[in-house]
Amino acid sequence: AQTIHQWPVAEIKAVGSPLSLGCTIKGKSSPNLYWYWQATGGTLQQLFYSITVGQVESVVQLNLSASRPKDDQFILSTEKLLLSHSGFYLCALQGENTLYFGAGTRLSVL
Amino acid sequence: QQKVQQSPESLSVPEGGMASLNCTSSDRNFQYFWWYRQHSGEGPKALMSIFSDGDKKEGRFTAHLNKASLHVSLHIRDSQPSDSALYFCAVSENSNNRIFFGDGTQLVVKP
Numbered sequence: 277a278q279t280i281h282q283w284p285v286a287e288i289k290a291v292g293s294p295l296s297l298g299c300t301i302k303g304k305s306s307p308n309l310y311w312y313w314q315a316t317g318g319t320l321q322q323l324f325y326s327i328t329v330g331q332v333e334s335v336v337q338l339n340l341s342a343s344r345p346k347d348d349q350f351i352l353s354t355e356k357l358l359l360s361h362s363g364f365y366l367c368a369l370q371g372e373n374t375l376y377f378g379a380g381t382r383l384s385v386l
Numbered sequence: 387q388q389k390v391q392q393s394p395e396s397l398s399v400p401e402g403g404m405a406s407l408n409c410t411s412s413d414r415n416f417q418y419f420w421w422y423r424q425h426s427g428e429g430p431k432a433l434m435s436i437f438s439d440g441d442k443k444e445g446r447f448t449a450h451l452n453k454a455s456l457h458v459s460l461h462i463r464d465s466q467p468s469d470s471a472l473y474f475c476a477v478s479e480n481s482n483n484r485i486f487f488g489d490g491t492q493l494v495v496k497p
Contacts, residue, residue: 320487366429373481377429
């Protein structure tokens with residue numbers, strides 16, 4: 277069975293500081309991967325998706341970027357955090373007829 | 387443009403009661419539906435998918451799809467406090483294409 281490990285579990289960062297969030301997949305080769313952002317109790321906003329190494333498509337512009345350096349790794353980053361980046365970041369994997377989500381990273385920007 | 391609308395925004399039911407959630411797709415190309423459940427502080431988990439007209443039952447959960455009206459509902463019988471969560475409806479053009487999520491229904495089951 278596939279597993280999704282997200283790191284870190286939570287981050288508290290200052291406005292203007294850099295950020296890097298990660299997601300590692302086990303148990304599925306060449307997965308389609310997604311990054312989602314969720315405001316507290318809010319809807320799931322898809323940010324990026326990737327179908328293969330080195331290829332990432334942006335869905336919505338939020339001053340964030342994403343990279344797929346390895347088949348099993350998906351990274352979300354920015355050089356300068358904004359207050360509006362606070363929220364819950366979720367990595368997801370396309371499975372058979374469904375999406376599987378990681379446990380998420382809670383980001384607080386102060 | 388929002389592909390899927392959910393109602394109600396929030397719902398409170400007593401323990402043992404029936405909870406009913408609704409979802410409508412705004413695009414006739416999007417007829418594949420899922421229900422996801424998210425407990426506070428966790429990632430969403432898929433509850434069930436429904437791609438054909440009619441009912442689909444899994445334990446206490448029953449989904450009903452009407453493709454003509456692009457409407458799907460989720461009914462939870464004998465609701466438990468552990469069912470308290472944010473429920474998302476999701477739609478897609480087919481079972482493996484990009485999935486669009488609704489805004490969610492917050493369900494509270496009171497003991």
